[in-house]
Amino acid sequence: MARSKRVTRSTTLLVVGEGADDKAFIDYMKQLFCPRNCGRTAKIEAGDGGSAGNVIENAIRSFKSIDYDRRILVLDSDLPPTIEQEKRAQRNGYCIILWSPQSLEGALLDVLGEKVGDYESSQKLKQRLHPRLAGKHTTPSAYRILFPLSVLEQTHNVSVSQVRATLKGGQTY
DSSP states (O other): OOOOOOOOOOEEEEEEESSHHHHHHHHHHHHHHSOTTSSEEEEEEEOOSSOHHHHHHHHHHHHTTSOOSEEEEEEESSSOOOHHHHHHHHHTTEEEEEESSSSHHHHHHHHTTOOOOTTOOHHHHHHHHGGGSSSOTTSGGGGTTTSOHHHHHHOOOHHHHHHHHHHTTOOOO
């Protein structure tokens, strides 16, 4: 008698960041925390920048016909979505994580233990971080040297920890 094969369904996750930098960093984290054959499939997309509202609307429109178990938007906190935009995202199945402080670059500088001032613009934060990366900031491998697995596992930055937990299959906040 032939044995029946046990079929397990992979959990599917969609993560939409604001732009190409977000996509690159989250793709890098995906390599570490959601590797092939881990029982989860993660699709990382860039929301083409713009306002939080634009990213939310584009994500809703672009991915509404694709069935994902979980949908996450990762947005900057310097110009967060309005309450109405947040509610619209939630009605369409999205949870929102806000990079903190201010943006992806602010969060990453915080991971490195560097102070991020409220007065610093996103552009200033980019100028502080990007020259230190091991390549173009829109390439996942550029983040490998500054943010190895050990650093990302131990960080106390809430937003990076939330993305990590999401990719590992944990709850979204």
